[in-house]
Amino acid sequence: MKQHLIVRIGAKLLIPPIMLIALYVQFHGDFGPGGGFQAGVIFAAALILYGLVFGSAELCRVAPPHIILKLMAAGWLIYIGAGFIGLGLGGGYLNYNVLSINPMTGQHLGIFLVELAVGITVASAMLVIYQCFAAHQRVEPADDEG
Amino acid sequence: MELFVNITLFTFLLVTALMIIRLRDLFAVVMLSGVFSLLSAGLFVALDAVDVAFTEAAVGAGITTVLFLGALRLTGAVEKPPRESQFVPLAVMTGLAAILIYGTMDMPPFGLAAAPIHLHVAPQYISGAETQIGIPNVVSAVLASYRGFDTLGETGVIFTAGIGVILLLRAGRHTRRQHKGDAA
Amino acid sequence: MIEFDFVLAHYNYWAAILLSTAGIYVVVSRGNLIKKIIGLNLFQVSVFMLYISMGKITGGTAPILTGKAEVFSNPLPHVLILTAIVVGVATTAIGLALAVRINEAYGSIEEDEILVMDRVLEQQDDHAQ
Numbered sequence: 001m002k003q004h005l006i007v008r009i010g011a012k013l014l015i016p017p018i019m020l021i022a023l024y025v026q027f028h029g030d031f032g033p034g035g036g037f038q039a040g041v042i043f044a045a046a047l048i049l050y051g052l053v054f055g056s057a058e059l060c061r062v063a064p065p066h067i068i069l070k071l072m073a074a075g076w077l078i079y080i081g082a083g084f085i086g087l088g089l090g091g092g093y094l095n096y097n098v099l100s101i102n103p104m105t106g107q108h109l110g111i112f113l114v115e116l117a118v119g120i121t122v123a124s125a126m127l128v129i130y131q132c133f134a135a136h137q138r139v140e141p142a143d144d145e146g
Numbered sequence: 147m148e149l150f151v152n153i154t155l156f157t158f159l160l161v162t163a164l165m166i167i168r169l170r171d172l173f174a175v176v177m178l179s180g181v182f183s184l185l186s187a188g189l190f191v192a193l194d195a196v197d198v199a200f201t202e203a204a205v206g207a208g209i210t211t212v213l214f215l216g217a218l219r220l221t222g223a224v225e226k227p228p229r230e231s232q233f234v235p236l237a238v239m240t241g242l243a244a245i246l247i248y249g250t251m252d253m254p255p256f257g258l259a260a261a262p263i264h265l266h267v268a269p270q271y272i273s274g275a276e277t278q279i280g281i282p283n284v285v286s287a288v289l290a291s292y293r294g295f296d297t298l299g300e301t302g303v304i305f306t307a308g309i310g311v312i313l314l315l316r317a318g319r320h321t322r323r324q325h326k327g328d329a330a
Numbered sequence: 331m332i333e334f335d336f337v338l339a340h341y342n343y344w345a346a347i348l349l350s351t352a353g354i355y356v357v358v359s360r361g362n363l364i365k366k367i368i369g370l371n372l373f374q375v376s377v378f379m380l381y382i383s384m385g386k387i388t389g390g391t392a393p394i395l396t397g398k399a400e401v402f403s404n405p406l407p408h409v410l411i412l413t414a415i416v417v418g419v420a421t422t423a424i425g426l427a428l429a430v431r432i433n434e435a436y437g438s439i440e441e442d443e444i445l446v447m448d449r450v451l452e453q454q455d456d457h458a459q
Contacts, residue, residue, distance in 0.1 A: 025200075030281040032394060033196040035289060037416045041204040048212055069312070076305045079298055094294040104280040111281065111290040114297065118290075121301050122416055125308035126209055129423040132315040133216030136430065149338070156345040163352040163372060172364055179368050186375050194403035195382045196392045201415045206375065210419050217364060217426040221433045225362040226440050235359040243351040247344055255339030257388030259401065264387060268404045276395055284393040284405040285412065293409060300413040307420030314427035 002054055011053040018046035026119050030108070036115035040122025048130050056134035065131055068124045075121030082113040148192060155189045170225040172218055180211040197285045342383040350376035361441035363429040367422060374418050381407040 002008060026039030051059030083094040091098035096110025162182045169175050183206025190199035254261035275287040289297055353376055356369025385407035393405040433439045436447055 029286050033200050035286050038200050045208045107279045114290040125304045128308045129311045132311050136315045138220050193382045193386045194392045195408045198408050198412050201412050205415050205419045220430045221439050225365050239351045239355045246347045250343040256342045259387045264404050282395040285408050288409045303417050304420045307424050310424045311427045
């Protein structure tokens, strides 16, 4: 769709605000509606829009699949790790009270970490799924048997 | 007013569902399912579930539609007319709907504050979000703190689904390349 | 004779049930795999509506604390459904990927055509033995 001027300019105008909204939703999720799940999906939507307009090869250049794949695993590992930090500091698994001297600050820190982890995993998983569908070429069945 | 909004949205949803059943052009059906998601996001706002509405609008109307279009590109966009008679499924579904509606007769009325669901852990969560956790968004507090294990598992499901799609759609390409390598 | 109040107190549940049976009807009666997944999505969203309807309190507001004394709708169904939506799109993606692979293997995503092909293949196997 790169040759359509309106689509191209429109996408270029829209993508940065969408990413900004994703970050806002991620980090303001404690105070208003939002959180890691929504932010991840919105961030992925921005990159998918980029891929739709400028082609999946261009998207692969901006967001290389091997890095996205590692991020997907990293997000979940951050979540698991956040649980183990609580365990190491003398609380239960995923107990954020012990993360700081003040239990409420600890909760803030824990929720921030966990939401960030969820956001990273969701964004990269959605992106990986889109890239898989976009990069897949239509294979005729006769081709497979030959 | 709330009632009017609810009933209007439900009417739209039912009409959309009916068109999804009737149409055989899958491209139109995918678009309608996006419309269905957006309408249901509106309904969730009317039912006070702003976080859910947010997610449904972003996921259902955005990502899901793109994924369906991506799959249609790889499969084909027209559904063949059903060969068998539609009478049996229709009868079974009517029966199922009747049984389920009979099951709702004993349910507490819609919006009743004294319903059992509102008396168990929800009041603790709402007061705890203020006194124990200190963040205003109760949904975030429950999601990340009170029910952290749930969310851990669900993040794992999303991760696994990502891996699954990679295995399904990329594995074929890999084996073909290996075959070519063997032949050479 | 059903009273009007009774209908008002339950129409949300009934609408969700009607929508969900419409979803299962698509899954059961249509042979196209993509259409089946769309039906499954329909069913899924209707179940979400049922859950959220149960969490609603009349005169309540969204569960975001403002410092004022207010009635808040139940946040628990919101949490369950919010994660279920994202998990739902992930599983939908798996289903679509499977449909794409089936299309590559059989050249069709119509259920009855796939069944016919399977039967032919089985008969060929029997003859070979």
